[in-house]
Amino acid sequence: MTPRPRLAAADRREQLLDVAADIVAAGGARALTVDAVVAKAEVHRPVVYRHFTNAEVLLDAVVERELSRLHHATETAVAGQVGFEARMRAAVTAWMELFAKDPVVMSIALVRPPSNDPLRARRRQQNRLAVRFVAAEFAAAGVDAVDAEIAGATLLHGLVGIVELWAAKRINRRVAIDRYVRIATATLRELQPQT
Template structure:
């Protein structure tokens, strides 16, 4: 009787070799996707290894433990937020454009960054299960950092406007609060429904409101 042929066992698949820095970024990207889908409580070394298609030792080579991984993720994402604020509100200060154009350009850059980095900005604008205290502190600081350059841009724009009828000046502090709160709402809409709330559509409404205030 002929012996049945036995298939060799499938070869184990190994993760593609990456430079340590590239592997670290890949694992942080994986952790961010887990956060977006299920919250911080679901981020574990095992989950990152499974979703990233690597073994646990590969993850441990980059991060000593879960806390180290989360701290690195929070630091990376808040650094991206700060960079986005700098690009939007502080770059090209001497571009030669008028205050209104500078302000609109700044808001366009900010909302565009929100749209292109949804995972990062969802950490700020949406409730997520198991948010670590460290992230809350970073977000609070990021919002304060955002307020200062926003106040600068709005102040430049107000200074360029003719005096209001009756001599009643627009209160800059109140305007900053209104605009920042409005941007928070708009950012959520851009993240939630980017097709319906495109950046240019949102900016058209902002320009109309600025015209009404002026």
């Protein structure tokens, strides 16, 4: 193996994260080993260990980076948007655009891992954050806290289904976004207190 050219520490760390993300996207979290990263990145083991103490730490860093990208895209998209429909449309559009540009984010954020996959527990944490985002939007519109949380969980799982249809090329992105926003808006209207 011929080692790759020497990179700055931050650049090397990003390169290793990119390689690890590709491995996770292709084979799941169980496929991510230090040896797999060494082989794919064409580096020596000490290079990986200089940045990550083991594969679990590397997996945590990959998940954190990809979910951070998703969170940042969402926050940026909804900033300045007024009203439930506009905020939901902006958030879902940002998610879909990010998934289109970077399928690794989609696979880490949405694709359901096997029950024994270490990524599953990390996904639950991310799902709770997504449910809270949607529930907060519902609560801000006057929906009872319990109903808002139920709606958040339901709409999160609905989004996964819609993204899967889009990824399978059964619907286009515009249709996916429009349908999701229509369903979310109808759910909000149904749950809002009648005045």
